[in-house]
Amino acid sequence: MSRLLSSALLLAFTVIAACASPCESLADAARGDTMVFQPRDTGSAADRWRHARIGIGRPDDDWLQAPFGDRLLTHPDPWRGDGDSRVHELDVVLDYNRVDLLRYGLGYQAQSPETMNPRVGARLEYATGRRRVLYGVQLEQPLAPPARLALGASMVRRTDHSDLQQVDDLENSFALLLARQDYRDYFEREGAGVHLSWRVPDFSTVSLHVRSDEYRSLQRARHVTSWFDRDRPLRDNPQVDEGEAHRVLLRLERLAHHTKRTRSGFYHWVELERAGGQVGGDFDYMRALADLRSVLRLSPAVTLSLRGVAGATLDGVLPRQMQFTVGGVDGLRGHAFGAFRGDQMVLMQAEYTVGLWALDSHGIGAGLHVLAFVDAGTAWSQPAGRWDAGRQQLGVDGGVGVALGEDDMRVTFARDLQQSDSEFVVQVRLQRPF
Numbered sequence: 001m002s003r004l005l006s007s008a009l010l011l012a013f014t015v016i017a018a019c020a021s022p023c024e025s026l027a028d029a030a031r032g033d034t035m036v037f038q039p040r041d042t043g044s045a046a047d048r049w050r051h052a053r054i055g056i057g058r059p060d061d062d063w064l065q066a067p068f069g070d071r072l073l074t075h076p077d078p079w080r081g082d083g084d085s086r087v088h089e090l091d092v093v094l095d096y097n098r099v100d101l102l103r104y105g106l107g108y109q110a111q112s113p114e115t116m117n118p119r120v121g122a123r124l125e126y127a128t129g130r131r132r133v134l135y136g137v138q139l140e141q142p143l144a145p146p147a148r149l150a151l152g153a154s155m156v157r158r159t160d161h162s163d164l165q166q167v168d169d170l171e172n173s174f175a176l177l178l179a180r181q182d183y184r185d186y187f188e189r190e191g192a193g194v195h196l197s198w199r200v201p202d203f204s205t206v207s208l209h210v211r212s213d214e215y216r217s218l219q220r221a222r223h224v225t226s227w228f229d230r231d232r233p234l235r236d237n238p239q240v241d242e243g244e245a246h247r248v249l250l251r252l253e254r255l256a257h258h259t260k261r262t263r264s265g266f267y268h269w270v271e272l273e274r275a276g277g278q279v280g281g282d283f284d285y286m287r288a289l290a291d292l293r294s295v296l297r298l299s300p301a302v303t304l305s306l307r308g309v310a311g312a313t314l315d316g317v318l319p320r321q322m323q324f325t326v327g328g329v330d331g332l333r334g335h336a337f338g339a340f341r342g343d344q345m346v347l348m349q350a351e352y353t354v355g356l357w358a359l360d361s362h363g364i365g366a367g368l369h370v371l372a373f374v375d376a377g378t379a380w381s382q383p384a385g386r387w388d389a390g391r392q393q394l395g396v397d398g399g400v401g402v403a404l405g406e407d408d409m410r411v412t413f414a415r416d417l418q419q420s421d422s423e424f425v426v427q428v429r430l431q432r433p434f
Contacts, residue, residue: 088110270291368403
């Protein structure tokens with residue numbers, strides 16, 4: 001498997017490198033008897049960098065996207081939808097967590113989605129707490145106009161966490177510094193892979209991935225500094241099942257374009273993963289995960305957000321780092337972090353938001369919003385391939401909150417609705433949870 005993956009990776013990088021120079025359209029070239037590729041005038045180096053942007057993060061608030069994956073390359077639709085002609089982007093990476101302590105670095109992207117040029121994303125980081133250099137690089141080469149079909153390759157060494165722990169770096173860093181809480185569990189993942197992706201209009205981006213990744217446990221750092229609540233116990237970082245996973249993944253990802261006026265759409269992340277079997281490795285399982293989300297604008301000031309998640313082990317035994325967890329800020333907000341764990345899971349969430357301040361010319365502006373929400377779900381274990389969510393006792397939480405905007409800072413009060421004596425859990429978030 002390692003030799004096969006290495007050969008495929010080398011082939012992918014070779015194809016991408018061969019197409020690194022901008023070429024004329026295949027459709028135009030095909031008008032003659034033979035295809036003739038010739039360089040296109042791209043201007044001086046200064047012209048090509050004229051639209052480079054340096055900043056912290058991307059202004060992706062015009063797009064709804066489920067936060068999964070390595071995120072080395074921004075999806076072409078948000079990049080193209082920003083309305084400018086930049087080609088390059090340089091971002092600052094900052095994170096503070098209980099295994100890396102301060103992790104800092106730079107992220108870089110270069111892409112021109114309307115052309116046949118390769119798309120490149122890279123990240124270089126340093127984790128001070130464990131003195132470890134981390135990296136990631138992804139290349140994707142369109143194979144035919146209009147650049148919807150692409151061949152890609154990637155290599156990473158990163159501090160990773162469960163797909164379902166979706167608090168981002170900035171918010172988690174503030175939680176650890178200000179409230180001595182870390183909303184994620186960590187492990188190191190190092191590996192490489194190749195993929196073939198197809199952006200199907202009005203449906204999804206369908207991709208097939210072949211990967212080899214090694215998983216390593218990480219220890220909690222000895223001296224984790226917080227500015228407040230310094231006496232609060234800090235959770236240890238749990239160990240994972242170490243080893244090498246050879247995996248084949250079928251993935252569907254859809255984004256939704258929205259504005260502050262419409263703010264609606266359906267988006268999803270669906271993944272079927274097979275490890276072991278004919279491809280070898282230390283783990284043998286088949287896992288499915290689907291995260292479906294929708295945002296509905298019921299009136300100019302009223303929004304209903306919906307989310308449904310289901311995960312199942314179809315065969316084999318999941319390693320600990322691939323098990324499903326439910327509970328905490330990402331779902332079941334009245335329960336403790338990771339209150340439920342297993343190889344099957346289901347989660348349903350609904351949030352109703354009302355803007356109290358007047359509308360401006362661009363939709364709902366900054367101002368006070370009130371919200372009400374309900375979460376229901378659980379995770380459990382049973383023999384692989386037997387799905388019996390209908391027999392499970394779901395946890396049900398509900399609550400209310402106030403926010404400075406639909407997608408901005410909020411304070412929520414959640415409690416377990418099945419326990420009459422349960423206390424309210426107060427949470428401060430910098431953005432909506434889904």
